[in-house]
Amino acid sequence: ILADAVKITLGPKGRNAVIEKKFGAPVITKDGVTVAKEIELQDPLENLGAQMVREVASKTSDVAGDGTTTATVLAQAIFREGVRTVAAGASPMALKRGIDKAVEVAVGEIKRLSREVKGDMIA
Template sequence: MNARLLEDEATVEKGDHARMASFVGAMAIADLVKTTLGPKGMDKILQSTGRGHSVTVTNDGATILKSLHIDNPAAKVLVDISKVQDDEVGDGTTSVVVLARELLREAEKLVNQKIHPRTIIAGYRMAVECACNALLRKAKDNKQDPCR
């Protein structure tokens, strides 16, 4: 018995090619919303594919990302971190995607130098710990300051 697991249009990618496809997809998503940042940020025109074909003009990264239908795993992660940022803080959705894109860009360079992804992840974890410690050392408690 031979069961079909994939649809007719589905493709299978393996190894380095799949990894690079994930990098490219995630970077494309980040590039899409990056252009909305800043005082000269551009608006995007979103047209729905459903009934009514509504059109929305926005420069809100969260709105843009929510409207996309994505099948790239790395790009989905970027959309998810944007949603978490929106839920937790309510702002900065585009900025976290752009930051994640830069981390991915650097990781891609390291992968191309044949550094194992687990080594890269371990390095990022060490960097997070170092950054958190530096922030904690510099933080001040101003609750008792009468001028504040």
């Protein structure tokens, strides 16, 4: 539910989200982490899952300053596919090890393809 609310803000053509406040005017934002922080679910287990996704968005914001919506959408996809895979009989721990290995490979490839930015190359 949280990721579905956040993903409308994704990318340059993402839409604004209007957040109702108990006091004062509503907030209009295109920032995924701002939307994520405002969502509270009534079901305790669903809210626990939403809290985990909020943490993903918040950490992404702290480390990178951007990309919170992308991180939220990726977290949703990993969760959905993980649940489907475990329901089909896969070991949850084997799945976690696979995700960890995939992250290691992806980060390594990104580092390999990256190049240092200096001086007038910035901005």
